[in-house]
Every structure is written in structure tokens, then in C-alpha cells.
Amino acid sequence: SQTIHQWPATLVQPVGSPLSLECTVEGTSNPNLYWYRQAAGRGLQLLFYSVGIGQISSEVPQNLSASRPQDRQFILSSKKLLLSDSGFYLCAWSVRDRGMGSNQPQHFGDGTRLSIL
Amino acid sequence: RKEVEQDPGPFNVPEGATVAFNCTYSNSASQSFFWYRQDCRKEPKLLMSVYSSGNEDGRFTAQLNRASQYISLLIRDSKLSDSATYLCVVRRDDKIIFGKGTRLHILP
Numbered sequence: 728s729q730t731i732h733q734w735p736a737t738l739v740q741p742v743g744s745p746l747s748l749e750c751t752v753e754g755t756s757n758p759n760l761y762w763y764r765q766a767a768g769r770g771l772q773l774l775f776y777s778v779g780i781g782q783i784s785s786e787v788p789q790n791l792s793a794s795r796p797q798d799r800q801f802i803l804s805s806k807k808l809l810l811s812d813s814g815f816y817l818c819a820w821s822v823r824d825r826g827m828g829s830n831q832p833q834h835f836g837d838g839t840r841l842s843i844l
Numbered sequence: 845r846k847e848v849e850q851d852p853g854p855f856n857v858p859e860g861a862t863v864a865f866n867c868t869y870s871n872s873a874s875q876s877f878f879w880y881r882q883d884c885r886k887e888p889k890l891l892m893s894v895y896s897s898g899n900e901d902g903r904f905t906a907q908l909n910r911a912s913q914y915i916s917l918l919i920r921d922s923k924l925s926d927s928a929t930y931l932c933v934v935r936r937d938d939k940i941i942f943g944k945g946t947r948l949h950i951l952p
Contacts, residue, residue: 759938770944771888771931778938817887823938830876830895832933833940835887 729754733818733836741844746791746805748839750818753799758820760801761833762793765815777801778823813843845870848934850943858951861922865946867915867932876935877908879917881928882945888931891917924950 733750740746752758762774773786775793783793790809794802801818816839822831850867857863869877877894892899894906894915905918915932927950932943 761940763942771942773939773941776938776940784939815885819940821938821940830893831935832876832878832890832893834890838887840885 729820729834731818731820731834731836733839735839736837737840737842739842739844740808742810743807746803746808746812746841748803748816748818748841750801750803750836751799752820755799755820755822757798757823759823760795761819761821762801762803763817763819765817767814771817774803808843810843813841815840846943847871847941848932848943850930850932850946852944852946854947854949856949856951857922859922859924862918862920863922863948864916864918865930865932865948867917867943869913869915869932869934871934871936872910872913874913874934874936877906877915878933878935879904879906879915880931880933880942882931883928888942891930919948922948922950924952926950 730753759778761776763771765771776784777795780795791805818836819833821833848869879891880888881891882888892901892906894908896908898907903920907916929945929947931945934941
């Protein structure tokens with residue numbers, strides 16, 4: 728069966744420090760991978776998604792970046808964190824789209840709760 | 845206009861009642877639809893996919909109206925454990941967009 732691992736679960740970082748969150752998927756090949764952020768009491772904001780190694784689509788301009796160095800690895804990074812980067816970061820995977828009506832949902836990792844001081 | 849819109853609630857509903865949520869989406873090219881459930885400080889979990897003909901899973905019924913571009917979720921005989929935020933999700937190609945969610949509180 729497929730599993731998704733995301734770490735760390737909790738992170739406290741000072742403003743201006745770098746960030747690296749890692750997500751890996753097991754039990755599937757060529758997954759779509761996604762990073763979301765959820766601010767306290769708010770909805771999920773899609774940050775990046777990737778349909779293959781080295782292919783990253785960015786949804787929101789910000790000081791974050793994403794990379795996919797391997798098929799089942801997705802990394803979220805920042806060179807200098809801002810206070811506004813605090814939130815709940817969620818990685819997700821899905822089967823690649825196969826056209827109309829493919830009905831492939833997403834499956835989420837446990838999330839990383841990031842606090843910026 | 846947001847791509848996926850939901851009434852944020854909260855819906856305060858007595859235990860045993862029936863409750864319905866609607867969700868609208870703006871892009872007619874959207875292909876797949878889902879309802880997720882998110883408990884406080886947890887990751888979203890898939891509740892059910894939404895099929896064109898409508899589908900049911902126990903106490904939960906989902907409907908899709910492509911012409912009007914809305915999706916609905918009906919919960920019958922609500923339980924205390926149904927208290928959560930319900931997220932409407934729309935997929936178009938490889939892009940998946942979440943609504944902001946509707947909060948549901950089931951009252952004893």
C-alpha cells in the first residue's frame with residue numbers, strides 16, 4: 728500500500744533562518760506531489776505541485792521554493808523565513824491525471840506545524 | 845471570484861438531524877470532485893468522491909450538478925463524531941483546489 732511521510736512534525740524557527748521540509752512517498756511510481764499551507768483558522772492554500780522530477784508549478788509568489796530531486800521526494804525550502812510563513816504545511820500525493828473523470832483524490836501526510844519567532 | 849467557494853459556517857446542528865452543505869466551482873473544465881473532512885489541527889482525509897450520477901456511502905450522500913457547477917454533501921442522522929470542517933475539492937488535470945471549508949458542530 729502507498730504511504731506518505733512528512734517531517735518534521737513540529738518546527739520552531741527564528742525569522743530570517745532557512746527552511747527545509749521533506750516529503751517522501753512509498754508504494755507508488757510517478758505520483759503527482761503537492762505542497763499546501765494552512766494558516767491558523769484558514770483554508771488550504773496550494774503552494775506548489777509537481778507532475779515529475781524537476782517539474783514544479785508555483786501557485787503563489789512568495790519566498791518559498793520547491794524541488795523534486797527524485798520521483799517520490801518533494802522538498803519545500805526557504806532561504807529566509809518571514810513571520811507570515813507560520814502555518815501548517817501539508818504534503819500530498821495523487822495518481823497522475825488520466826483525463827476526464829479519472830477521479831483520483833489526494834492523500835495527505837501528517838503535516839508540519841511551523842512557528843516563526 | 846474564487847475557484848471553489850463554500851459557506852464557512854459554522855453549522856450548529858442537533859445530534860440526529862440532517863445537514864446539507866453546498867459548494868460552487870467557477871471553472872467549467874473541472875473534472876473530478878471530492879469531499880474531505882478535516883479535524884482540528886489534523887490533515888484532511890478523503891470522505892468521498894463525487895460522481896456525476898450522485899453517490900451514497902452510509903449516512904453520506906454526494907451530488908454533482910455540472911450545469912450549475914455545484915456539489916453538495918448531505919449527512920443524515922448526524923453523530924457527535926461528525927463535528928469537523930468539510931472541504932470541497934475540485935480537480936482539473938493535475939491541479940487540485942480546496943475550498944476553505946464549512947465548519948460543522950453537532951450538538952448533544
